[in-house]
Amino acid sequence: xxxxxxxxxxxxxxxxxxxxxxxxxxxxxxxxxxxxxxxxxxxxxxxxxxxxxxxxxxxxxxxxxxxxxxxxxxxxxxxxxxxxxxxxxxxxxxxxxxxxxxxxxxxxxxxxxxxxxxxxxxxxxxxxxxxxxxxxxxxxxxxxxxxxxxxxxxxxxxxxxxxxxxxxxxxxxxxxxxxxxxxxxxxxxxxxxxxxxxxxxxxxxxxxxxxxxxxxxxxxxxxxxxxxxxxxxxxxxxxxxxxxxxxxxxxxxxxxxxxxxxxxxxxxxxxxxxxxxxxxxxxxxxxxxxxxxxxxxxxxxxxxxxxxxxxxxxxxxxxxxxxxxxxxxxxxxxxxxxxxxxxxxxxxxxxxxxxxxxxxxxxxxxxxxxxxxxxxxxxxxxxxxxxxxxxxxxxxxxxxxxxxxxxxxxxxxxxxxxxxxxxxxxxxxxxxxxxxxxxxxxxxxxxxxxxxxxxxxxxxxxxxxxxxxxxxxxxxxxxxxxxxxxxxxxxx
Amino acid sequence: xxxxxxxxxxxxxxxxxxxxxxxxxxxxxxxxxxxxxxxxxxxxxxxxxxxxxxxxxxxxxxxxxxxxxxxxxxxxxxxxxxxxxxxxxxxxxxxxxxxxxxxxxxxxxxxxxxxxxxxxxxxxxxxxxxxxxxxxxxxxxxxxxxxxxxxxxxxxxxxxxxxxxxxxxxxxxxxxxxxxxxxxxxxxxxxxxxxxxxxxxxxxxxxxxxxxxxxxxxxxxxxxxxxxxxxxxxxxxxxxxxxxxxxxxxxxxxxxxxxxxxxxxxxxxxxxxxxxxxxxxxxxxxxxxxxxxxxxxxxxxxxxxxxxxxxxxxxxxxxxxxxxxxxxxxxxxxxxxxxxxxxxxxxxxxxxxxxxxxxxxxxxxxxxxxxxxxxxxxxxxxxxxxxxxxxxxxxxxxxxxxxxxxxxxxxxxxxxxxxxxxxxxxxxxxxxxxxxxxxxxxxxxxxxxxxxxxxxxxxxxxxxxxxxxxxxxxxxxxxxxxxxxxxxxxxx
Numbered sequence: 002x003x004x005x006x007x008x009x010x011x012x013x014x015x016x017x018x019x020x021x022x023x024x025x026x027x028x029x030x031x032x033x034x035x036x037x038x039x040x041x042x043x044x045x046x047x048x049x050x051x052x053x054x055x056x057x058x059x060x061x062x063x064x065x066x067x068x069x070x071x072x073x074x075x076x077x078x079x080x081x082x083x084x085x086x087x088x089x090x091x092x093x094x095x096x097x098x099x100x101x102x103x104x105x106x107x108x109x110x111x112x113x114x115x116x117x118x119x120x121x122x123x124x125x126x127x128x129x130x131x132x133x134x135x136x137x138x139x140x141x142x143x144x145x146x147x148x149x150x151x152x153x154x155x156x157x158x159x160x161x162x163x164x165x166x167x168x169x170x171x172x173x174x175x176x177x178x179x180x181x182x183x184x185x186x187x188x189x190x191x192x193x194x195x196x197x198x199x200x201x202x203x204x205x206x207x208x209x210x211x212x213x214x215x216x217x218x219x220x221x222x223x224x225x226x227x228x229x230x231x232x233x234x235x236x237x238x239x240x241x242x243x244x245x246x247x248x249x250x251x252x253x254x255x256x257x258x259x260x261x262x263x264x265x266x267x268x269x270x271x272x273x274x275x276x277x278x279x280x281x282x283x284x285x286x287x288x289x290x291x292x293x294x295x296x297x298x299x300x301x302x303x304x305x306x307x308x309x310x311x312x313x314x315x316x317x318x319x320x321x322x323x324x325x326x327x328x329x330x331x332x333x334x335x336x337x338x339x340x341x342x343x344x345x346x347x348x349x350x351x352x353x354x355x356x357x358x359x360x361x362x363x364x365x366x367x368x369x370x371x372x373x374x375x376x377x378x379x380x381x382x383x384x385x386x387x388x389x390x391x392x393x394x395x396x397x398x399x400x401x402x403x404x405x406x407x408x409x410x411x412x413x414x415x416x417x418x419x420x421x422x423x424x425x426x427x428x429x430x431x432x433x434x435x436x437x438x439x440x441x442x443x444x445x446x447x448x449x450x451x452x453x454x455x456x457x458x459x460x461x462x463x464x465x466x467x468x469x470x471x472x473x474x475x476x477x478x479x480x481x482x483x484x485x486x487x488x489x490x491x492x493x
Numbered sequence: 494x495x496x497x498x499x500x501x502x503x504x505x506x507x508x509x510x511x512x513x514x515x516x517x518x519x520x521x522x523x524x525x526x527x528x529x530x531x532x533x534x535x536x537x538x539x540x541x542x543x544x545x546x547x548x549x550x551x552x553x554x555x556x557x558x559x560x561x562x563x564x565x566x567x568x569x570x571x572x573x574x575x576x577x578x579x580x581x582x583x584x585x586x587x588x589x590x591x592x593x594x595x596x597x598x599x600x601x602x603x604x605x606x607x608x609x610x611x612x613x614x615x616x617x618x619x620x621x622x623x624x625x626x627x628x629x630x631x632x633x634x635x636x637x638x639x640x641x642x643x644x645x646x647x648x649x650x651x652x653x654x655x656x657x658x659x660x661x662x663x664x665x666x667x668x669x670x671x672x673x674x675x676x677x678x679x680x681x682x683x684x685x686x687x688x689x690x691x692x693x694x695x696x697x698x699x700x701x702x703x704x705x706x707x708x709x710x711x712x713x714x715x716x717x718x719x720x721x722x723x724x725x726x727x728x729x730x731x732x733x734x735x736x737x738x739x740x741x742x743x744x745x746x747x748x749x750x751x752x753x754x755x756x757x758x759x760x761x762x763x764x765x766x767x768x769x770x771x772x773x774x775x776x777x778x779x780x781x782x783x784x785x786x787x788x789x790x791x792x793x794x795x796x797x798x799x800x801x802x803x804x805x806x807x808x809x810x811x812x813x814x815x816x817x818x819x820x821x822x823x824x825x826x827x828x829x830x831x832x833x834x835x836x837x838x839x840x841x842x843x844x845x846x847x848x849x850x851x852x853x854x855x856x857x858x859x860x861x862x863x864x865x866x867x868x869x870x871x872x873x874x875x876x877x878x879x880x881x882x883x884x885x886x887x888x889x890x891x892x893x894x895x896x897x898x899x900x901x902x903x904x905x906x907x908x909x910x911x912x913x914x915x916x917x918x919x920x921x922x923x924x925x926x927x928x929x930x931x932x933x934x935x936x937x938x939x940x941x942x943x944x945x946x947x948x949x950x951x952x953x954x955x956x957x958x959x960x961x962x963x964x965x966x967x968x969x970x971x972x973x974x975x976x977x978x979x980x981x982x983x984x985x
Contacts, residue, residue: 233951
């Protein structure tokens with residue numbers, strides 16, 4: 002996920018999605034303005050100074066070589082082999098998907114809370130959060146002209162439903178917002194079908210996020226957006242969308258790449274296209290939910306924290322195994338590995354499994370509001386939310402000094418060839434901290450196919466590989482432990 | 494498509510599927526026995542003798558260099574550029590899928606008949622065929638235990654339906670026929686879920702073809718088979734299946750790779766799995782259909798024929814663009830190209846668009862019965878039914894002498910780098926002729942992803958590329974024309 006900050010190249014799609022509640026809109030607007038103005042993020046600001054000389058820190062880090070090897074051995078070759086995969090499979094096969102506000106998410110949180118406690122992790126607790134509650138209901142789209150054809154669709158999060166009986170209207174197919182503007186006079190009373198080509202997720206997701214509003218501005222009655230993916234086997238993808246205040250709300254869904262392309266061809270032949278769209282989607286009052294927390298408490302500075310995270314919620318399709326079951330489970334497994342090895346770092350390792358990320362990082366944002374008073378004690382914030390495929394290393398946001406230290410830490414991962422230290426961490430849930438100057442790290446994997454499955458019925462356990470997850474857990478545990486155990490916190 | 498003859502490496506899957514009517518069973522059984530006994534097909538028999546010395550034929554073929562260039566120029570760079578793609582898009586967008594017995598197939602045949610006549614092709618006519626008429630109806634599978642989950646399924650051709658209200662039963666998951674046999678005592682009253690790994694289409698399709706019968710033999714009430722594909726985005730694939738006389742008929746469908754894998758994991762955890770399966774599938778009396786024929790009549794030997802073909806029918810999902818709209822359309826386009834260039838070969842070029850291939854080459858089998866009396870006049874039979882992706886060359890079945898001539902013909906395609914001459918042609922519809930010793934050719938393309946889309950909702954125009962289809966049409970027209978225009982027929 003992620004659109005790109007043109008200055009620092011940091012992906013920030015989640016920010017575009019961060020537009021539910023008012024304060025979220027403010028954060029999102031700031032980032033959007035930053036993107037539009039091509040200004041650097043806070044992560045690109047010049048480094049601040051630090052205490053201990055770098056040479057000494059590098060030497061200190063190198064001293065963890067054997068510890069890193071032990072973690073790797075346990076996760077990749079030892080008795081914890083395939084454990085992340087098995088935890089994730091048991092979890093997602095048992096619960097299924099976990100939509101914000103749903104009973105499934107409630108069950109998922111209970112499941113994780115119990116599992117973390119049963120494992121003997123410390124300070125396991127839940128932190129209450131109010132979360133959006135959007136319900137899909139039944140939905141159906143039928144092409145009636147030029148021929149009968151059932152369209153595979155997925156309504157978009159926050160979309161309103163259609164009136165009972167659905168909406169039947171002629172279609173206007175466009176390939177861009179520019180074309181929509183140019184043909185605004187033709188839009189009144191129509192269903193807009195966007196057949197925008199996939200460029201990158203960050204760029205193309207704007208059609209999903211703003212397609213309904215742009216269509217409504219010129220009098221359209223609904224919008225159907227080509228799914229945001231570079232590859233499809235007739236598989237629609239869902240995701241959040243944003244209405245704009247003062248613009249009428251119209252129902253909106255994603256259709257498949259294939260159907261969008263077909264309608265472009267039909268329109269080019271001058272054929273009239275008519276669709277009947279029926280959606281029961283509803284926005285209910287905010288629901289009760291929780292961020293789920295577990296720790297290995299620090300032996301010297303328990304108040305200082307390395308935060309490791311993934312989000313527990315998912316869309317209401319498939320299993321949410323990739324987005325973000327995998328990230329949540331390796332953030333749990335990192336603690337399990339360290340506990341198995343009896344490793345208690347100087348600072349506290351805190352795993353947080355966020356709620357309602359898909360609605361715009363809602364759980365994480367409330368966590369930030371609650372805990373930012375202690376921001377000086379947050380050493381490093383980590384999130385895995387781009388899949389737990391074959392890991393390559395981590396993406397890091399922080400000062401040049403902090404990056405230099407992180408580079409030394411990554412060298413410890415040479416035995417599993419995951420030493421890459423990329424620019425700029427990403428993660429909806431850790432962005433508030435990074436924006437405020439806390440160093441951030443995200444897992445960087447071979448995620449070429451991520452968007453093939455993303456937010457769709459393709460996001461199942463079948464995209465996960467046990468051996469790849471072993472490596473992800475090893476990277477996650479090693480980085481978190483070493484940073485949490487160094488004499489000094491990372492410089493800001 | 495195609496299982497493999499262990500002697501000649503010829504793919505023959507379609508043969509396994511050729512088991513509807515009695516005579517078809519005989520053909521299929523013979524091939525099956527051949528496969529099982531590892532005997533060579535007729536295509537592997539030693540070559541017979543021929544008239545004109547090879548050197549002279551090679552020289553004669555080389556004389557077609559300019560003609561081949563003209564065909565290529567027209568198809569790939571000239572005014573016929575993208576014409577195959579456009580013909581196919583207009584056809585499949587307008588008609589949609591074309592199941593044996595359906596009104597859509599009737600519309601498709603009329604569409605093609607009119608299009609071929611309007612283009613001014615010769616001897617355009619329809620040859621009546623009785624075809625199987627299986628109707629899917631509504632179908633639904635719900636996992637009830639260990640949790641509620643909707644399974645994406647596609648019922649299999651010839652399957653019976655369930656009783657009204659469906660079948661609710663516990664599941665036995667197996668990964669092979671061997672495991673099923675070993676656990677036969679557990680099968681009674683259960684739904685068998687086959688989670689066989691994908692090895693090759695030819696090998697693995699046996700689970701789709703015979704899964705229901707093997708399950709019924711040991712008292713199962715239904716069978717659900719993992720879709721026959723190496724890659725899935727939660728996409729079920731359909732196809733033909735065979736009941737065995739004397740064995741109870743039970744309803745059968747394919748489910749997705751993902752759901753089959755999940756049920757294996759659940760079973761391994763000792764969880765009880767219960768599914769409710771509901772299918773309205775029905776076998777109706779055979780319906781009227783037609784093979785569609787068009788020609789460029791030969792100028793010297795109009796009674797001698799080079800047959801070019803693809804099948805017009807498809808499964809009742811998606812658009813049947815790849816299987817086999819593309820093959821049908823390039824077989825039409827080959828004539829169009831030659832007509833545009835005013836090329837009339839010595840022998841007749843006959844395009845046949847088969848009906849009811851998917852039910853076991855039914856249209857083609859009836860055509861063979863009707864026309865085999867003239868078998869000595871059939872010079873070469875060609876079929877494209879493995880997709881019209883980037884062509885590499887052709888697959889050829891025939892004597893060594895015929896192969897040597899074909900190799901010279903393929904050299905004419907050097908300008909578009911499609912000169913490969915592979916062993917052993919494949920094609921359900923041309924197999925009867927090849928079995929009887931007529932040389933056969935099939936289009937060989939870069940078909941790595943063919944089975945990702947095959948018999949599923951993924952088989953749409955989106956898998957087709959105009960530039961690739963240009964090349965396919967050029968190969969098809971060049972090979973057909975040159976063979977039809979040589980002084981002598983191919984040796985047998």
